[in-house]
Amino acid sequence: MAAPGKTDRDDRNGRERRLRQRNLAMLAVLGGLAVLFYVITIVKMGGGN
Amino acid sequence: MTDTSISPDSAAAVAADDGPLVEDFIALLKPRVMSLVVFTGLAGLVLAPGHLHPVLACVALLCIAVGAGASGAINMWYDRDIDAGMARTRNRPIPGGRMEPGAALGFGVTLSVGSVAVMGLAVNWTAAALLALTIGFYVFVYTMWLKRRTPQNIVIGGAAGAFPPMIGWAAVTGDVSLMPGLLFAIIFLWTPPHFWALSLYKAGEYAAVNVPMLPVVAGRDATRRQIVLYSLILVPVTIVPWPLGHAGAVYGAAAVVLGAGFLYGAFRVWRERSDRAAKGLFAYSILYLFLLFALLMVDALTVGLWGAA
Secondary structure, three states, rough: OOOHHHHHHHHHHHHHHHHHHHHHHHHHHHHHHHHHHHHHHHHOOOOOO | OOOOOOOOOHHHHHOOOOOOOOHHHHHHHHHHHHHHHHHHHHHHHHHOOOOOOOHHHHHHHHHHHHHHHHHHHHHHHHOOHHHHHHOOOOOOOOOOOOOOOOHHHHHHHHHHHHHHHHHHHHOOHHHHHHHHHHHHHHHHHHHHHOOOHHHHHHHHHHHHOOOHHHHHHHHOOOOOOOOHHHHHHHHHHHHHHHHHHHHHHHHHHHOOOOOOOOOHHHOHHHHHHHHHHHHHHHHHHHHHOOOOOOHHHHHHHHHHHHHHHHHHHHHHHHHHHOOOHHHHHHHHHHHHHHHHHHHHHHHHHHHHHHHOO
């Protein structure tokens, strides 16, 4: 059986990894939205429909 | 988490301190359902007369995909009790205890509003209104009203899955006409035999969670008869674009051959009364719809190329 200290550390590492993964996904989504709105604006300003 | 009596909400509470993975949010969007929705939406975009800037066409498809995924997420929030009781769905993010129900609802509502708003602002408000109607129909009419009340749930609820080609068409033209209505009718009539074939060999699971699918309420024989009846109506409707001039003879011939295969599968389900026949029809029905819409697109693109030459 693993020592309690190690288990706590593993749990914390797991939580931090999940949090980091979610933050990166959120960054990708927000960045993607910024690019999307920029491209839509350029197309609309160019008379695209 | 081996205690099967745990409720979806309490399971989610257990998981609250770990939080969901990104994959769980993706699973909420029902990617496999989304792929067929995107494909039929693309068909609407390709078949519609007129021109839409390729970037805006991609935006329209993205909105259709996200809107479909959003309604799937709200469906998983509402049906978490049913999902927990079925082997096929009990590992979904909420019943699997990896996500709180409220997070799934918030995710779904945010994506719904976002997809409709972007569709309206970037493409046009007719397509946005149809997308909002589709999401609303799936969530309120199918999920919340019909699914638990009537064996006709997937007949009427199937309309939600039939809207995407109409949305794609409206994205290009700004309106709807006969041809997108035909595309709608094809998917609408295809849905009952497709889902009833599945429910024939999953009837036990639906009965266990009190979802009144047709085999559970009316029996397997009645379901098999309904599959044959809907197939007999579906196949002629798939051929109609040809005589109306919306598709060429190649499509027409292919629709006849593919339709004959569908009818063979339906009659086999009726005659053999086996799960094997039902599984065969279910698998074929997916290929059938995919090929029909692919052929319609190829036909339209070929005619376009000939016209341009």
